[in-house]
Amino acid sequence: MxxxxxxxxxxxxxxxxxxxxxxxxxxxxxxxxxxxNYERCAFFSRGSGQFRPTTGANPAIGVVGELEHVEEDRVEVLVHDEKLVAGIKDVVEELKKIHPYETVAYDVYKLEDI
Incomplete structure (x- = not known):
């Protein structure tokens, strides 16, 4: 399997x-x-992100109430899900722990072999 x-x-x-x-x-x-046979494979593309921290936010970048623009990378990586060792949920949890933003913007797509 x-x-x-x-x-x-x-x-x-x-x-x-x-x-x-x-x-x-x-x-x-x-x-x-x-x-x-390759490791540390990733794709990233550069762009601009924007956000405005609201009351109660603790932004790593920017000031509450002010619109902020940041040069950001969109990063794409393949994740092999082996539930007994490490799975996608473990990887996302780790990303949330080490990412500089208070709230991480991310997407997860399940891949199919064709």
């Missing part, structure tokens, strides 16, 4: 992309970014 695979997509300030990826690759070396 083939292992379930997911694509994890998240957005991170461009200055933090390397550190976040290094952490995930080191924490889950057999599960994140491994494609065949």
């Amino acid at each position: 083939a292992m379930t695979r997911f694509k994890l997509v998240f957005f991170v300030p461009a200055t933090n992309t390397g550190a976040v990826l290094d952490h995930l690759f080191s924490r889950f070396p057999q599960h994140v970014g491994k494609i065949g």
Whole structure:
């Protein structure tokens, strides 16, 4: 039976992309970014993100009540889900712990073999 695979997509300030990826690759070396005989595989594209922190927010960047624009990377990595060792939920939980933002913007896509 083939292992379930997911694509994890998240957005991170461009200055933090390397550190976040290094952490995930080191924490889950057999599960994140491994494609065949290649490891630490990722795709990222640069863009601008915007947000306005509201009352009660504790922003890592920006000021409550003011619109902020940040140079961010959209990062895409393959995640092999092996529930007995590490799964997609473990990877997302770790991402939330180490990401600089209070609330992480991410998407998870289940992949199918065709």
